[in-house]
Every structure is written in structure tokens, then in C-alpha cells.
Amino acid sequence: MIYTYDGSLEGLLTAVFEWFERKPGAISLVTEERYQPDAFTSCFEVLTNRSKADRVWKGLASRLDRDWMRKAYCTFLSEIPEMQQELFLFICYVFQHQAGAEKNYGNTHVLNIAQTARKVEREKHRMEAFIRFQQTADGIFYCGIDPDFNVIPLIVNHFKNRYADQQWVIYDLKRHYGIFYDLHTVEEIEMNVDLQQLKHAKQTLLDQKEQLYADLWKNYFKSTNIVARKNTKLHTQHVPKRYWKYLTEKL
């Protein structure tokens, strides 16, 4: 049997609710987008329902600690199709077992959630590390990103707490949305601009001193290197090449 849902977290949680209502045995969960009907498997369309989803989420929160709730959320943000199914199975597994079942690292679902969450957390951490703001002429600090996973929801607090006295924008170029902090609150934004232009803000749009600080930083990066210790393998292990595009010091 196949369950289709709209791809949202609420949809996935509603699917859990429906499954427990019906207990149809093993199912596979796919998004409506990816669903390809075939003649042999029957299909059930999950209609996202806020209150059903809330009940599942609350029930889950009463069984899992914050750490594990976050792991579940991170797995959702991974956007990996197979892991959405795993998340569904993990939640069912937790409801069907005694409290504490999430610590059973011998179980495949548990391990898959733990490992996926780790990947997502790593990507989040990388964004916190590798984002390089450029100061625009109107004083806003801007950076465009295209992370492997949808990590913006995870980095909001970090940047809000840290950069409380400057306006900033972080924009996900891949998922076409971003966040803007206006010195008071963080808002989700969508910009209708040519993506190419956003990759790196044009010189004319930048603050006069922006180039100076970028240059100073590049010089610092060079000076702090110890040539006698060169170890390129270790270097690329820490900063995989696909992240170099973010880094001012690598431009």
C-alpha cells in the first residue's frame, strides 16, 4: 500500500495518524509529486490536517526528549525522500514500543534518524561557520547560500542572537527563500531578482569599505598559514571544495 502526502511535516505527521487509525500493515510513504500510480498497489491519499498533526507531534514530544525531537525535525529538513519514509517508520516505532525505545541503536530506523540528523546538523554548523556577509551600500549584511539540506530554520536563532545590532539577510538560492533581520525580528522573505545577481552582490551595491575588509581578511588568511606545515588533504577534509564558493578568503 502507498500513502501519498503533500511533502510537509504536517502531512507526514497526519500520515502517522491515519496509519494508526487504519493499521494497514507495511506501507510506503511518497510525496504526491513523486507518486507514480501502478496497477498493483493501492493508494491512500493523506490530507494534511493541522489538528491530527499536532496530536501526533505532542504525543511524540511526550515520549522523546528535546534532543530526539530535534533529530526527528532535522531528518525532515534533510529533504531526502527515503529518510522521510524512515522518519514515518521511526515515529510509528516509537509509538509502538516502550518509552526509551529511541535509544536502541541496534534498530535500523533509530540509526537512520540519528545518522541523518547528524548530517543535517553538520550542514547547519557549516553554514554558521562559512557564511560570509558582505555589507551593502544601504548597510545590510547579505549572504546567499545553497545548502545541501534546508537548514535555514535551524540557523535563525544563532544569527539573530549573535548579530543583534546589524541588519542582515541570509538567502537560500536553491530553495528561493531567505530570512531578513531588521534589528527587531526575523522575517521570511522571497526576493524577485535574478539569481545570478544574488550570488555575489555587485561592487556598486556594496559599502565603500567592503573591499578593504575583504582584502584585509584575505591577507590575514595568507599570513596565518604556516608553509612548513602544508597539508592539503587535511585542509580539503575540513573545507570540502563545494563550500569554497562561500569563502571570501578563497575568492
Next chain:
Amino acid sequence: MSERLIEKLNILADAAKYDVSCSSSGSDRKNTNKGLGNGHHSGICHTYTEDGRCVSLLKILLTNHCIFDCAYCVSRRSNDIERAAFTVDEVVELTMNFYRRNYIEGLFLSSGIFKNADFTMERLLRVVKKLRLEENYNGYIHLKTIPGASDELITEAGLYADRMSINLEMPTETGLKLLAPEKSHDDVVKPLGFVKNQIIQFKEEKKLIKSVPKFVPAGQSTQMVIGATPETDKDIMYTAAKFYKNFSLKRVYYSGYIPISNDSRMPVLGTQPPLLRENRLYQTDWLMRFYGFDVRELLNEENPHLDTDIDPKLSWALRNLHHFPIDINTADYQMILRVPGIGVGSAQKIVQARKFGKLYIHQLKKIGIAYNRAKHFITCADSPFQLKDFQGHQIKGFILAESQSKYLKTANNQMLLF
């Protein structure tokens, strides 16, 4: 003006880079006044140098003018190099602007000693005060304690810095006297002890009165230069263990000596820095701090040097085969930690998972242990029955053969040294 600033930055970052500490962890300073920055409990590396070291802090000297002549230091007064000095405002502006762009976690400020200790410390203090009090900066600050500075200045600095450090430089007093006759370990011990006591005192007071400010919340650290003088690994790690214990240090850093002069007391120019040895020392340090090893188990009269071809955890296990194999499904957590190929994270997972049933090989592999290494030291639910007991050197042979490429590469690097 900007060109001179770039020049100064090059000189003063270059001179500061031999201090290897770049940690930005351990501070929970909050951005309460809606200013700029905060502490991050585990620190963030914002980039990595081409030698693979983390870059987290803007690490600079206020000046490289120095009245001392320590043979191992590029800034020593007899060295014919270009000298420069930042103004207080320049350091503040660099820090603020780098931080705003998310280049760094904070500032690591050190200095050559000009005029005298107090004069230098006072200047460093002015920078941190301006950052904290005028710029509302709450990012990380690592400040060097200048040996010989007055208690008052050190106490005041501790109110604004997250971490303070002062370097032992050489692992033993004899080594230090050889290269820096003007210096002594006592110059380091005194301020380390003073700051440690202040930290304790402030913490006690804070328990009673909430408004007592933080004092060096990320603790103290120190650094030893490795390979400039002929100490054994045992000498080095015993000193480290002693300082961890006596001064509650957060970290001891080991910095492989990079030849910077033709002084006949030290390795000649062009000698490769002892990177593998440095790495083994860090592994030992790690085993002491997170794996429950006593330094005397790892290094002692019979084994004054760490093995170069295998890591210290594996060498310990091979010397102590009578403890193995252990049963993963019943052994103590502490003992599981000691198995080569099992790290802290995996050990914790094992202990949790086995409550749900006996663990099998495929599960151990999925949990993430290095099974091919660990298998010689453990049994689990479906371990193959082993007819014969292997000797330490045989097991070492198996493991080395399996991870050949990795070990050979580093081993070659080490061979160049001798």
C-alpha cells in the same frame, strides 16, 4: 592608510601564528545588551589554513617589538625583522569588522613585551575594555597574560577576557633555561595560579551574589614547543598532566617546532617540523582527558616515547593484551572506551543499545566502530570462534597491513626527521 594597515596585519599575524591555540569554545557569554556577538559553547572554526588548522580567531600581536631574546621566537630582539605596532583603535576596528562579516569568532590578542610587562599588559587591557565597554562587543576574547604583569592588571583583564593563556614554551625548566636564560617556569606558574584562584573566588561569590561578573569563563590554557629541545614524550606529557591538575587548565597545546633561525642550540633551518610526533602527543592528551587513561599507563620508564607507527591507544592495548578480549555485551563502559577502534560516541551507543538485546557484528559496524581494528580486542554475540591466541606483534601486523596506506604516508614524513 589602508595599505599600511594591510602591511601591519601581515607582519603581526605572521608573528602570532606560532601560537597554535585557536579554540573559541567554553564561553557562554550572552549578547544581552543587543550588541554584537556571543560565545558558542563548542566554538566555531570559520575556515582552515592550508595546513589544516582551524581558524576561529583573529590572532595577532599588538606589536612584535620585544625586549626579550628567546631563541625559539621570531620576535626576539636580536632577530633582524620588520617591526610594527597596531594602535588600540586599529585592533578594535579589525575585530569588529571581521566579526560583523562572520569571518571570526573573536580576537586572540598577544604581544611582544615593550618597555616592561605592566606597560604591555595595560595596552592589551585598553583594547579589550574598548571592545567590551564602548563597542558592546560580546564575541570571544583570548588574551595573553604577560609574565610579570601586576595582579591588579591581570584581575581587570580577566573581567573582560573569555580565556587567558600563558605559555610554558619548553616542557622542562632545563629546556627553557637553555633557550631563554632570562625566563623561568616560575614566571608562568605564578600568574596561572593567580588566575586559577581568582576564577574559583569569582565563582564562589557568584553563587551568593548574582551580579558578580564573569571571570575568564573559558578558563586558561598553555602551550609547549615540541622538538626544539631534547625532552622525551614522557617529560612532555608528565608536565602536561601536572599542569592540567594543578591549574585546572582547559587545554595544553603542543606546537611542533618550526626552525626559524640558525641558532646551534636548536634544529637547523629547513628541518621538517615534527608533525607526527605532535599528533601522537595530542592523541595522548585526548586519552588522558576523555578516555580515563592515567598518563603513567601510556608513558613510563619502560616506554618514555610514544610509538610512531601506531597510535597510543593501540600501543597500550597491545602492551596489555591480558585485559582483552572483552565482551561488548557485558563489559564496563570504561573498558569499552579502551578498545582500539571505539570512540566515545560509539561506546555510549553500545552501552545504550545492548539494553535492548545482545549486539551483533553488523550492528557494531553500523554504530560506527572501526570493526577491523576493534575485532582483535572484543567479542560480541556472533564473534567467530578463535582457535589461537595472537601475540601483540601479530595483531599489530594485521592492523598495519589493513591500514597500510594511511600509516605509511605519515610514517614517511616522520622518517625525514632523523
